[in-house]
Amino acid sequence: NAGVTQTPKFQVLKTGQSMTLQCAQDMNHNSMYWYRQDPGMGLRLIYYSASEGTTDKGEVPNGYNVSRLNKREFPLRLLSAAPSQTSVYFCASRPDQGQREKLFFGSGTQLSVL
Amino acid sequence: KNEVEQSPQNLTAQEGEFITINCSYSVGISALHWLQQHPGGGIVSLFMLSSGKKKHGRLIATINIQEKHSSLHITASHPRDSAVYICAGGRFNTDKLIFGTGTRLQVFP
Numbered sequence: 001n002a003g004v005t006q007t008p009k010f011q012v013l014k015t016g017q018s019m020t021l022q023c024a025q026d027m028n029h030n031s032m033y034w035y036r037q038d039p040g041m042g043l044r045l046i047y048y049s050a051s052e053g054t055t056d057k058g059e060v061p062n063g064y065n066v067s068r069l070n071k072r073e074f075p076l077r078l079l080s081a082a083p084s085q086t087s088v089y090f091c092a093s094r095p096d097q098g099q100r101e102k103l104f105f106g107s108g109t110q111l112s113v114l
Numbered sequence: 115k116n117e118v119e120q121s122p123q124n125l126t127a128q129e130g131e132f133i134t135i136n137c138s139y140s141v142g143i144s145a146l147h148w149l150q151q152h153p154g155g156g157i158v159s160l161f162m163l164s165s166g167k168k169k170h171g172r173l174i175a176t177i178n179i180q181e182k183h184s185s186l187h188i189t190a191s192h193p194r195d196s197a198v199y200i201c202a203g204g205r206f207n208t209d210k211l212i213f214g215t216g217t218r219l220q221v222f223p
Binding site for chain 1: 116118145147149155156157158159161162200202209210211212213214215216
């Protein structure tokens with residue numbers, strides 16, 4: 001049982017490039033999230049998906065896009081990378097019932113935009 | 115002012131000491147989460163509380179809804195407890211969380 005798999009672990013981009021951060025979970029969770037973590041700030045929600053086919057903006061959605069084409073995957077796309085998007089990105093998922101108290105996180109992606 | 119605030123920001127302790135990390139929030143929440151972020155960056159859920167107290171091993175979490183305050187205690191601290199501890203409030207009728215900035219704990223042998 002892999003949990004939440006997030007790739008890549010590290011990425012360096014040039015300003016203006018686009019890329020997709022991959023996230024997949026094998027726990028049959030409906031809720032999935034993308035967060036960014038910056039020094040001195042708490043985790044901030046970029047996008048959220050309550051179920052397959054639905055997505056919702058979080059606190060800091062500008063410059064990003066997401067899709068939820070199936071229950072398992074929730075990729076995050078950077079449309080035109082900017083230095084302000086240098087951050088550590090975490091994907092997470094949460095059960096609908098049972099262990100509702102637990103959030104399951106991917107291992108993170110450290111992104112640098114030059 | 116952040117809606118979820120933690121104190122202290124940094125904490126050092128000697129092995130065996132009793133540790134307390136505090137979390138205060140200024141918004142209505144349905145539940146309060148405590149998370150642990152390891153030095154390697156991985157994040158794991160420790161507790162979710164909506165009232166009272168929960169215990170898991172040497173970790174104890176309490177919440178006072180009226181005072182909008184939660185504490186995470188670590189008894190008999192150990193160097194492997196060194197991590198960043200994060201609290202997060204769950205908003206009502208939504209799955210979205212508001213995160214504190216974390217408390218960095220270092221426990222020395």
